[in-house]
Amino acid sequence: MTSRIFDIPGLPAPARRALVRNGLTSFEAVAACDERDLAVLHGVGQRTIEVLRRALAEQGRGFGDPTPPTR
Structure with a gap:
């Protein structure tokens, strides 16, 4: 299990750069976002949203969901 967003297999390079450029490098940061907020980033498309949804x-x-799950 990966802990950094940009290590997710299948995450396109333009999307990875867009996330990093916007400070979204952790699961907590991405989970706190709404899909629509991510979709407006240049380099983030529907494929990226699907990859992130599966990883989350x-x-x-x-x-x-900004709160990490309790285990």
């Missing part, structure tokens, strides 16, 4: 789900998270 593997962490027990989702978009709009």
Whole structure:
């Protein structure tokens, strides 16, 4: 399980750069965002949203959920 957003397999390079450029490098930062907020970033498209959604789900998270899950 990866802890950094930019290590997610299948995350396109333009999307990775857009996320890093906007300070979104952790699951907490991305989970706190709404999908629509991410979709407006240059380099982030529907494929990226799907990749991020799957990665967040593997962490027990989702978009709009800034609180880490308790284990």
